[in-house]
Amino acid sequence: MYQTIIEPRVSETDGVGHINNTTLPVWFEAARNPLFSLFTPDHDFSKWKMVIAKTTLEFVKQIHFGSDVKICVWVKRIGNSSLELHEELYQNEELCAKNAVVYVNYNLAAGKSEKIPEGIREELKKHLHS
Structure with a gap:
């Protein structure tokens, strides 16, 4: 499991007093930085590999300014060229949101997906959701 702590900002709080729903996809993406580093270690966008194909976000409980959030990321499935x-997302030890996301290992220059390299596949296996 990958884990990231995020400190909510005042600017992410909406008029109803909770963290705005548009903020969560950005936070979930920030928690994927270790995965982005696996696929594109130098973070060169001209060689970027991870392209999002699908995301499904479920809001479970409101999130508020003033307490950090913890995001846990597991690998659910490793395909030939994709991963799920x-x-x-937790705040004060309570589950507040769940997300499922599918990424494709994509070669921008060639315009097509590529098989996930064996070394990356082995690292991903360490983070499989049981």
Whole structure:
């Protein structure tokens, strides 16, 4: 499991007093930085590999300014050229949101997906959701 702590900002709080729903996809993406580093270690966008194909976000409980959030990311499935992630967001030890996301290992220059390299596949296996 990958884990990231995020400190909510005042600017992410909406008029109803909770963290705005548009903020969560950005936070979940921030928690994927270790995965982005696996596929594109130098973070060169001209060689970027991870392209999002699908995401499904489920809001479970409101999130508020003033307490950090913890995001946990597991690998749910490793395909030939794609991977599916299971993500959970907690505040004060309570589950507040769940997300499922599918990424494709994509070669931008060639305009097509590529097989996930064996070394990356082995690292991903360490983070499989049981």
